[in-house]
Amino acid sequence: MRSSPxxxxxxxxxxxxxxxxxxxxxxxxxxxxxxxxxxxxxxLFFMVSTSLKSHREMLRFPPSFLPESWSFGNYSEIFDTLQxxxxxxxxxxxxxxxxxxxxxxxxxxxxxxxxxxxxGNSLWFMLLLSTMMLPYPAIMVPQFILFSxxxxxxxxxxxxxxxxxxxxxxxxxxxxxxxxxxxxLFDAGxxxxxxxxxxxxxxxxxxSGPALATVAIFAFIxxxxxxxxxxxxxxSSDLFTLPVGMASLTSSRFRIPPWHLLMVASVLxxxxxxxxxxxxxxQFVEGIVLTGLKS
Amino acid sequence: xxxxxxxxxxLISLWAFVLLISVVMAGCGGDKSAGDIVSGxxxxxxNAGGDKEQVTITHYTIDSxxxxxxxxLIPEFEKKHPNxxxxxxxxxxxxxxxxxxxxxxxxxxxxxxSHYGYGGFAEYYNKDMLMDLxxxxxxxxxxxxxxxxxxxxxxxxNVNGKTYGIPANxxxxxxxxxxxxxxxxxxxxxxxxxxxKSWTFEKxxxxxxQMTVVSKDIAKTQYGLDFFWSERDMRPLYFGAQxxxxxxxxxxxxxxxxxxxxxxxxxxxxxxxxxxxxxxxxPTSEWSKSVAGQxxxxxxxxxxxxxxxxxxxxxxxxxxxxxxxxxxxPWGGNxxxxxxxxxxxxxxLKDSKHPKETFEWIKYLLTDEVQEKSxxxxxxxxxxxxxxxxxxxxxxxxxxxxxVKKVYEGATxxxxxxFNHLITHYSQxxxxxxxxxxxxETGHKTVEEVMPTIQKKVTEILKR
Numbered sequence: 225m226r227s228s229p230x231x232x233x234x235x236x237x238x239x240x241x242x243x244x245x246x247x248x249x250x251x252x253x254x255x256x257x258x259x260x261x262x263x264x265x266x267x268l269f270f271m272v273s274t275s276l277k278s279h280r281e282m283l284r285f286p287p288s289f290l291p292e293s294w295s296f297g298n299y300s301e302i303f304d305t306l307q308x309x310x311x312x313x314x315x316x317x318x319x320x321x322x323x324x325x326x327x328x329x330x331x332x333x334x335x336x337x338x339x340x341x342x343x344g345n346s347l348w349f350m351l352l353l354s355t356m357m358l359p360y361p362a363i364m365v366p367q368f369i370l371f372s373x374x375x376x377x378x379x380x381x382x383x384x385x386x387x388x389x390x391x392x393x394x395x396x397x398x399x400x401x402x403x404x405x406x407x408x409l410f411d412a413g414x415x416x417x418x419x420x421x422x423x424x425x426x427x428x429x430x431x432s433g434p435a436l437a438t439v440a441i442f443a444f445i446x447x448x449x450x451x452x453x454x455x456x457x458x459x460s461s462d463l464f465t466l467p468v469g470m471a472s473l474t475s476s477r478f479r480i481p482p483w484h485l486l487m488v489a490s491v492l493x494x495x496x497x498x499x500x501x502x503x504x505x506x507q508f509v510e511g512i513v514l515t516g517l518k519s
Numbered sequence: 520x521x522x523x524x525x526x527x528x529x530l531i532s533l534w535a536f537v538l539l540i541s542v543v544m545a546g547c548g549g550d551k552s553a554g555d556i557v558s559g560x561x562x563x564x565x566n567a568g569g570d571k572e573q574v575t576i577t578h579y580t581i582d583s584x585x586x587x588x589x590x591x592l593i594p595e596f597e598k599k600h601p602n603x604x605x606x607x608x609x610x611x612x613x614x615x616x617x618x619x620x621x622x623x624x625x626x627x628x629x630x631x632x633s634h635y636g637y638g639g640f641a642e643y644y645n646k647d648m649l650m651d652l653x654x655x656x657x658x659x660x661x662x663x664x665x666x667x668x669x670x671x672x673x674x675x676x677n678v679n680g681k682t683y684g685i686p687a688n689x690x691x692x693x694x695x696x697x698x699x700x701x702x703x704x705x706x707x708x709x710x711x712x713x714x715x716k717s718w719t720f721e722k723x724x725x726x727x728x729q730m731t732v733v734s735k736d737i738a739k740t741q742y743g744l745d746f747f748w749s750e751r752d753m754r755p756l757y758f759g760a761q762x763x764x765x766x767x768x769x770x771x772x773x774x775x776x777x778x779x780x781x782x783x784x785x786x787x788x789x790x791x792x793x794x795x796x797x798x799x800x801x802p803t804s805e806w807s808k809s810v811a812g813q814x815x816x817x818x819x820x821x822x823x824x825x826x827x828x829x830x831x832x833x834x835x836x837x838x839x840x841x842x843x844x845x846x847x848x849p850w851g852g853n854x855x856x857x858x859x860x861x862x863x864x865x866x867x868l869k870d871s872k873h874p875k876e877t878f879e880w881i882k883y884l885l886t887d888e889v890q891e892k893s894x895x896x897x898x899x900x901x902x903x904x905x906x907x908x909x910x911x912x913x914x915x916x917x918x919x920x921x922x923v924k925k926v927y928e929g930a931t932x933x934x935x936x937x938f939n940h941l942i943t944h945y946s947q948x949x950x951x952x953x954x955x956x957x958x959x960e961t962g963h964k965t966v967e968e969v970m971p972t973i974q975k976k977v978t979e980i981l982k983r
Contacts, residue, residue, distance in 0.1 A: 280840055285810050285820035286738045364617070368625040377627070455614045456621055459606075468582070471611035476583035478690075478831030479898070480819060480838065 275299075275487035282484045295484070302488045306469050307461065315466040316496065318383050318454075319447040325387035326394055326443035327436060333390045334398030335424050339410070349399075356392045360452065368456060382457040383450075387443065394439045401435035402428055437504040444500055448493075466493055574873045575604040576880060579619060579629035582609035585834075586635065588896040589884070596883050603876045612636065616946075623648065628870035630877040633687070633863045637949075639940040640676060640684060641772025643866065649683045650867040655878050656682060666885040667905040675936045676864050678771045684864030685881060686903040687890075690830045691930035692748055692858040694723075694849075698842035700741065700824045704730045709825070709846035711922040713857070713929025720790075720851040723825065727800035730824035737809065743800040745807070745818060746791060747828040748848070749859040751952040752779075752977075753938040755787035759853040763942065772943040774981060779974040788966045792959055804960050829861060830927070834899045837916045845918060845926050858930035859937045862903065901927070947980050 274282060275298060277291040302308045337349055371382040405428060413423045429436070451467040458464055470489050474481040580586040586609070593605045608629055610618040615636030622628055634640050643649050655661075663673045668686055676684035694709060701708055706726055710718050727743025734740050748757050755762050760783035764776040778784055794801040802810075802817060810817040818826040821841050826832065827848055836843055848857045865881045867874050883889060890907035893900060894914060901911050912923040939945045955973050958964035 279838060283819055283838070283840060285817075285822060361617070365621055365624045368621050372625050372627060451611070452614060452617065455610050455618055459608045461609075468611065471613065472582040472609075475581050475612040476585050477612065478585055478829075478834050478900075479583070480816075480835040 271487050271490055274484055275491050277484050279482065279484060283480070298484055298488045299492075302485050302492075305482075305485065306473070306489070307464075308469070308489065308492070310462055311464055311466045311469040312492070314380075314463060315448060318380055318465060319444050319496070321384050322387040322447040323440050323443045325384065326391060327440060329388050329390040330394035330439060331398055331429065331432075331436065332424070334395045335402055335428055337395065337399045338402035338405075339428075352392050353396060356396075364452075364456065371457065377457055378459045378463065379457075380463070383447075383453055387447075391443075394442065397439060398432065398435055401432050405431055433507045437507040441500060441504050445497060448497065573602050573604065574876050575606055576631065576871075576873050576877045577606045577608050577629040578880070579608045579610075579622070579632040581615055581635045582611050585897045585900055588893065588898075591896055592884070592889060592892070596880060599883070600876075600879060603873075603879060605880055623868070623870060626870075628868050630871040630873060631865055631867055631881060633684075633865055634940060635863070637946040639937075639942070639945050640864070640866075641941050641943040642945060644678065644683060644771050645773070645943045648866075648869055650869045650871060650874060651681045652683060652685070652867060652878070653681050655867075655874055659875075659878060659882070661878075661882070666882075667887065667907070668885070668903050669905065669931070672860075672862055672903060672931075675860075675862055675940075678769075684866045685885065686862045686864045687884060688863040688900050689903045689931070690861040690863075690901060691927055691934055692827065692848050693830050693833070693926045693930060694825055694827050694846040695818065695832050695836075696825045696844050696846060697818070697821060697823065698844050699821070700730050700841075701726075704824075706730070708844055709849075711846050711925040711929075713847045713925070713933065715847070716850070718847060718849045720849050723849045724794070724798055724800060727794075727824060728798065731800045733799060737806075740806070741822045741824070742802045742806075742817075743824040744794060745801060745816075745823045745826045745828070746794060747826070749937060750939055750949055751956055752948060753859060754791060755784045756856055756935060757848075757851045757853060758783075758787040758790060759851075760784045760787045763938070767942060772941050774942065777974060777977050777981070779977060780971045785966055785970050788959075788970070792966060795960075796962065803962075829859070830901060830930075833915060833918075833923075836918060842917060845922050847926055847929055856933060856935045858934040860931065860934040861937050862940070944980050944983060947983075948977060951976050951980065 270287075273290055274287075276294050276296065277288075278293060278295045281288065281292055333352075337345070337352075367382075371377060374381075376382050376385075409427050409431075410423055413427055418426070449467060450465075451471060454465045454468050455471075458468070466489070470486060470493070473486050473489070578589060580589065587607065590607050593607070597604060608622075612635070616638050619629070619632065619636070634643060663670065663685075672686045672689065673682070675686065676682060696709060698708065704726075706729060709723070709726070712718075723744065730741065730743035732739060732741050748754055752762060760778075760781070762777060762779055762784050763774040764778075767774040795803055802823070807815075807817045810820050810822055816826070816828075816832070817823050818832070819835065819839065821839075825846075833845065850857060865884065867877050867881070871877055884893075885904065887904055887906045890902040890904040891910045894902060894907065894911050899911070899914050902908055908927065909924075912920040912927065915923065939949065942948065952973065955969055955976065959966055959969055
C-alpha cells in the first residue's frame with residue numbers, strides 16, 4: 225500500500241516550523257545586529273554618496289544624505305586630473321609582486337624555523353623577531369643610500385625586492401602555523417623518498433591555506449597603503465602609486481581639498497582589497513575543513 | 520597522481536610567473552635609472568662637443584597643483600638656457616620634510632626648494648642646510664629692485680649680513696567676511712583701509728555678537744568670528760605682547776629668553792579665549808570639527824561671519840556658495856604689527872652641485888613676466904613682485920580688486936614674518952602648543968594654569 229506522500233511532508237513542515245520559530249531574544253539580537261551593521265556601513269555610505277556630489281554641494285553644511293544632482297562625471301574626472309589609471313596599474317603591479325615575494329620568502333624561512341632543530345635555533349629566531357622593533361625611519365636613510373648606490377632610485381625595485389627577503393612578522397605567523405602540522409605526515413613523506421623542498425611545497429603549503437591567505441592579505445594591504453616608501457624612491461610622476469597620488473589631492477595648505485574626487489579614489493581603491501578578502505575568506509573556510517586532516 | 524601532477528604544474532607556472540615579472544621589473548628599472556640618475560656632469564660628458572657643459576638641476580617642491588605648476592615654466596627656460604635641464608622632484612605635504620632629509624643624507628640633495636613642509640627657514644639654517652647666496656648675488660649683479668621685491672621682504676632671510684633665501688611668494692593675514700551674514704544682520708561691511716582708526720578689535724567683537732546665533736540645532740548655529748591670526752605662540756604679538764626676546768630676529772632664530780608666563784602674554788591669551796567662553800562669538804574647536812572636519816574651515820560652510828586668517832583662504836573664494844569680501848585686520852593694541860607675513864623664499868641647498876645654474880632658474884622665476892604668469896598657472900599664488908601683484912589683486916571673482924590691494928599693501932606695511940619661519944625647532948614648539956592649549960580650548964583649565972608649563976617646555980625645547 226502506498227502511503228500518502230503529503231502526511232510526512234506536512235509533519236516535516238510543521239517540525240521545521242517549530243524548530244525555527246523565532247523567539248524574542250533572537251528578534252532583539254537581530255534588530256541590534258541590523259542597527260550596528262547600519263552604523264558600521266554609514267561611513268562607507270557617505271564615502272560613496274560624497275563621491276557622487278558636486279564640488280559645491282560637498283561644501284554644504286549640514287551635508288545632504290544623498291547627492292542632489294548625481295555627478296557620475298566625477299568618476300571619469302579622476303582619470304583626467306590624477307592619471308588615475310597609471311597610479312592604479314602601478315599600485316596593483318607592486319602589490320601583486322610583493323604578495324608573491326612575501327609568500328614565497330616568508331613561507332620558506334618559516335618552514336626552516338618550524339621544522340629544523342639546530343644549535344642557536346632560537347637565538348636566530350629571536351634575532352629575526354628583534355628586527356620587528358626597528359621603526360622604518362631608523363633604516364630609511366641607510367636603505368636609501370644602499371638603493372641609491374645600486375642605481376635603483378626612481379624604479380619599482382626598492383619597493384618590491386625587499387619583499388623577496390622575508391618579513392619578520394609573516395615568518396613568525398607562518399612558523400607558528402607550520403609547527404602545528406603533525407610530524408607523521410612528514411615522516412610518511414620521507415619514507416616515500418620525498419625531498420625536503422618537496423615536503424615544503426606538497427605537504428606544508430597545501431595544508432596552510434588559511435595562514436598563507438592571512439599573510440597574503442597583510443602583505444597586499446601593507447603594500448597597497450604604503451605611502452612613505454614610494455614617496456622616497458619614486459620621482460617620475462608616471463611611476464607614482466595610488467597613495468602618492470591621493471595624498472597630492474590634500475597636499476595644498478592653501479586650497480579646499482577636492483573631497484568628492486578623493487572619495488571617488490577611495491571607492492575605487494577599495495575594490496582590490498574587498499575582492500582579495502572575498503577570495504581569501506573562501507580559503508579560510510577550506511582551511512577549516514582541511515584541519516580535519518591534522519593529527 | 521593526477522592531483523600531484525596538477526599541483527606541480529600549478530606551482531611551476533607560479534614560479535615562472537614570478538620570474539617573468541621580476542625580469543620585466545628589472546628591465547623597466549634598469550631603463551629608468553639609467554636616464555634619471557645621470558648627474559649633470561655625466562650628461563655633460565655625454566654632450567661633450569657642445570658649446571657649454573649641460574647640467575641638470577632639481578627643484579624640490581610639494582606635489583599639489585599650486586606648486587607643481589612650475590613644470591609648465593620649464594620648456595621656455597630650457598629654450599633660453601639650453602645647457603640647463605630642470606627636473607622637478609615632488610612629495611606630498613606630510614612627507615615633504617622626511618624626503619628632503621633623506622635625499623640630503625643619501626647624497627642626492629636637490630638644488631633648490633623652499634620651506635614648504637613643517638620646518639621653517641630657521642630650522643634649515645640651524646641644520647646648516649642652506650647655501651649663503653651673498654657671493655653669487657654679487658657675482659651675478661642681482662638687484663632685488665630689478666625684480667620689484669620690496670627691501671623689507673628681502674631682509675627677512677638675511678642673517679648677520681648674509682642672504683640665504685630670495686622671496687618668491689607672499690601671503691598676509693586678512694579678514695574674510697560673509698557678505699550674506701552681514702546683510703542679514705544689517706551691518707555695514709568692515710573697511711579694507713588700514714588707516715581707518717575706527718576699525719578696532721572691540722568693534723570687530725561687537726559686529727560678531729550681532730551675527731552670532733547659538734542654537735541647539737547645529738544647522739542653525741552660526742558664529743560671528745573665527746580668529747586664526749597666525750600660529751598659537753605668535754598671537755600675543757597682535758595685542759602688543761612680546762613672547763620671544765628681541766635677539767631672536769637677528770641671530771638665526773634662537774631666542775635667549777621667552778616670556779610666555781608674563782602678565783602681558785597671559786592677558787593676550789585671555790582676551791582670545793574670552794571670544795569663545797565669555798563673549799561666545801567664536802566656536803569651540805569641537806564645533807568647528809563637527810561642521811568642517813579635522814582640518815576644515817567652518818567659514819567655507821557659511822557658518823562664520825568673519826574669519827581672520829592667512830590670505831590663502833582667498834584662493835577658494837571662487838567656489839564659496841555665498842558672497843564674500845575682504846577687510847583689514849582691525850587694530851588690536853600693537854601699532855607696528857597687525858598682520859602676519861608668510862613669505863616663501865627660494866633657497867639653494869648647501870649640497871647643490873650647480874649653484875650658478877640654479878640661481879639662473881631662480882632669477883627666471885622672479886621676472887615680472889613669469890611671476891604674473893604664475894598667478895594664473897598656480898590658481899592664485901600671490902607674487903612677491905609688486906608689479907605682478909597688480910594682476911593678483913584682480914584674480915578673485917566678486918571681490919573688489921581695490922579692496923584686495925588695500926588689504927595687501929596695508930598688511931605688508933604693518934606685518935611681521937611668521938614665527939614658524941623664524942624660530943628654530945618650530946615644529947616641536949608648535950606641537951607642544953597644540954597639546955598644552957587643548958585643555959584651555961575644552962574649558963578644563965585656565966590660561967593662568969597652563970602658561971607657566973608652556974614657558975618651561977618652550978625653554979626645554981630651545982635648549983635641545
